[in-house]
Amino acid sequence: MATAIVWFRRDLRLADNPALRAALEAGYAVVPVYVHAPEEEAPWSPGAASHTWLHRSLQSLQQDLEALGSRLVIRRGNSLDELDRLATETEAEALFWNRLYEPAVIARDTRVKEHFRHRGLLAESHNAALLIEPWTIATGAGEPYRVFTPFWRNAVQRIDAQLATPAPTRLPAVSQAVSSLSVDDLGLAPTRDWDTTFWEHWRPGEAGAQELLDVFIDGAARGYKDQRNFPDRTGSSKLSPHLHFGEISPRQILQRLRAENWPVKYEIDINHYISELGWREFSHHLLFHYPKTSNENLSPKFASFRWADPDPEKLAAWQRGRTGIPIVDAGMRELWATGWMHNRVRMIVASVLCKNLRYHWLHGANWFWDTLVDADLANNTQGWQWTAGTGADAAPYFRIFNPVTQSERFDGQGTYIRRWVPELARMPVPALFAPWEHAELARELAPAYPTQPFVDLKASREAALGALSASR
Known part of the structure; x- marks a missing residue:
């Protein structure tokens, strides 16, 4: 069986992971890899809180992969060099990954795709993070949107047909000859326990994300439109870190919300929550089309x-x-x-x-x-x-x-x-x-x-x- 590398980044889940599914459906034996290269995201390399979450999220993904018979290969260094080295070690014929949309990452990923295609390998990227990719929607004049309401009016018509896909039930084993660092080797966890109280509130990983979605649907979703404004109560989903690290996808959230048999009086709440997902989409739309805005005023x-x-x-x-x-x-x-x-x-x-x-x-x-x-x-x-x-x-x-x-x-x-x-x-x-x-x-x-x-x-x-x- 031919081998393909699946490059995990901020898509740290097995369900509704288009890159992973595409590799499996094409008949490849998958080698999952995470390459730690925060400097490649400069000037917005991940901060301390992101690192401590990532530490636990990678541990969770590793456990999930091992439960299916595989494992996560962890490398550190220049992404292109490490992927190139791993492709040689495993005699891989393909590389699959899910897209990210920050300017520095887009430039890096473009170099990776060009390099692997020049080597003669299949190199494919997929959409795992958004409902609407930034370049697929524009005003009537063909310009990027700069106002949310017309953006969302256009975008919302395109999202209901999207379906989340289930996780695989088994994965092929990865040869022990393929070397890997441990999660601890990356030095993501703080040396001083300043994050101890974080974990009274959070459970990083795919299971934690699904658990929090269940809690939201059973509770705060009812009354969300008004209750989300009050910090003295649990009125929001708090799924934002899980979305950021790709432990859950917006498609999964949307599908779960649509599948519930909501009483009519709660429909306004559900639609309002979905529009908040829309603000996330709008933010990515803006950053993609106006990449300097991470450091400069747009206006x-x-x-x-x-x-x-x-x-x-x-x-x-x-x-x-x-x-x-x-x-x-x-x-x-x-x-x-x-x-x-x-x-x-x-x-x-x-x-x-x-x-x-x-x-x-x-x-x-x-x-x-x-x-x-x-x-x-x-x-x-x-x-x-x-x-x-x-x-x-x-x-x-x-x-x-x-x-x-x-x-x-x-x-x-x-x-x-x-x-x-x-x-x-x-x-x-x-x-x-x-x-x-x-x-x-x-x-x-x-x-x-x-x-x-x-x-x-x-x-x-x-x-x-x-x-x-x-x-x-």
Whole structure:
């Protein structure tokens, strides 16, 4: 039987894996390989939180492959060189992989495909990560979309026919003569246990993703449209890290949602959740067509905008959740403890950084990149440019989130704040949301908490609007 290499990257699953299925259906004996080459994704090489998730996800994939009679061959180094060497060792006739869409990865994969085809091998890439690939959809004028609603109106018509495929039940053994590193050899796990609390909340791997999807369908999917905005409850699927690492596909999620017999009153919730998958698709569409936006403003209106020079102490206070603004501190501490932050709170903390402090959104994007377990370049870029007002279909710059009213509206009993900022646990509502306005009570009940916010919210809002006016 001829041999094919299946190159795993961020598609760390066996079910609905088009590259793996294509190799098997073509009759090849499959050699699964993961090549660790983070430097090839520079300047956005994966951060620390991504690495610690990847460590456990690779362990899970290894176990799943071994259960089917195979194993994961792990290499480290230049991807092209390692794949070339492995093809020679195994006398492989083909290489299969699933596409990724970041600019640096596209360039690398193009070189790999050209090299292997020049060698005379079959080299095939497939779509495992998206419902709609970025180049397959355009406006009536043939241009990329820059507004979500018309993008999704077009895209949603194309997605229902897609079916997820099951995992294989057996795989051929990989010869022990084929050398492999262990997952531990990659040095992905932290040497200090800063990630210990992560695993109280997450189970990396394909089984963990499916389990979380089950939990979502049985619970938070009902009422999702409204409940997703409240950080004090489980109102979202939290599947984002599993999607990022390809432990579950959007096709699998869509198929499960469509297969459920939902009461009519929940259809609005399911459609809204599917539209959130659409935002993920839109983010990839934007990054593919505007690859410089991971580092540059998409909107030319901000070419002359005067961002403030960061104060290192204030930036560190924001990063560590010591701003004196309770909802911001709660969000940043949730991020530090779990590797994830509720989406509503992401918008609030980003607004404070980009508008009240007037720091360039890249300062926030870089911090999220290193600390989020769902750090995805397309989503991270779109999220920050949306809040900063510099991207496609973005919130206008003059829309500045008020963190006090946001916490009053979306954490009305202070449950979320009290969970992540225990210094404030004894503060009553409504003093909890702006403790500096209740100084005497705060000194008595929250003496360890900052007495003032690190920026005057009203004055900084006016300064941000002034900077916008001046740039025009």
